[in-house]
Amino acid sequence: MKANKTQRNLILGVLFFLPVLFLLMLYPAKHNYEPLNVVHKNVSDIERFISDRSDSILLKDHITVLGFLGKNPLNKNIAASNLKELVYDKFKGFKKFQVVIIVAEGAQEEVKTLKKEINTYEDLRFWHYAFGTEGEIKMLFNSLKSKEALSQDLSTNTVFIIDKDLNQRGRIDGRNKNQVEENKPPFSVYAYNTIEVSEIKNMMSDDIRILFTEYRQKRKGKFENSDTRRNKDLKQNNE
Numbered sequence: 001m002k003a004n005k006t007q008r009n010l011i012l013g014v015l016f017f018l019p020v021l022f023l024l025m026l027y028p029a030k031h032n033y034e035p036l037n038v039v040h041k042n043v044s045d046i047e048r049f050i051s052d053r054s055d056s057i058l059l060k061d062h063i064t065v066l067g068f069l070g071k072n073p074l075n076k077n078i079a080a081s082n083l084k085e086l087v088y089d090k091f092k093g094f095k096k097f098q099v100v101i102i103v104a105e106g107a108q109e110e111v112k113t114l115k116k117e118i119n120t121y122e123d124l125r126f127w128h129y130a131f132g133t134e135g136e137i138k139m140l141f142n143s144l145k146s147k148e149a150l151s152q153d154l155s156t157n158t159v160f161i162i163d164k165d166l167n168q169r170g171r172i173d174g175r176n177k178n179q180v181e182e183n184k185p186p187f188s189v190y191a192y193n194t195i196e197v198s199e200i201k202n203m204m205s206d207d208i209r210i211l212f213t214e215y216r217q218k219r220k221g222k223f224e225n226s227d228t229r230r231n232k233d234l235k236q237n238n239e
Helices: 004-027 073-091 108-119 134-142 177-181 197-220 226-238
Strands: 037-040 063-070 099-102 127-132 155-162 168-170
Touching: 063 127, 063 226, 073 099, 073 108, 073 155, 073 168, 073 197, 108 197, 127 134, 155 197, 168 197
Parallel strands: 063 099, 099 127
Antiparallel strands: 037 168, 063 155, 155 168
């Protein structure tokens, strides 16, 4: 009887601690945590763009995934579907998260069709379309840092991460651990290719998660950027 009681307590203890252990593994350890790099500042906001809804859309004070589908958004239905399934569905419950897709004025009917194609009866309240003129779209894109230019129809397969202060986020050194160990040449990541499923599913998802971790730590007063940590290290070394 005593052995059965001990076994039952052991099982209950394991069941209790396993979820806690899992959650701890999800978050980066403090000593290994590095915030997502600011790769460019002063991204233009979209107050001049026309929303597909009654309320206006702004990038400021939001964590935004920004995409450009241009004059023919239906031609980019695969990119939009990948973004919806691999990014939006994962982060739509996070506070102040949104996806904003920039399209050209006159593409309203194609947007309606695209909505039907990617809508799987899920909550798309935080997925927005913003219509602008060719000049407005080019001005917004030129305020971003990108290795590729917009195509002639004002579209691109890449999307950008914009933080609440209109900073473009990415990786100054985009190499993974294996590439660093193999001494591969460094490269920067300014945007993410929505056609490359592994890039969106792994790299981009990780980067958005890291950005949410940064803002969560800021709310708790625990966030330290690299400059703060460096100043602390210098102070400790001088004491």
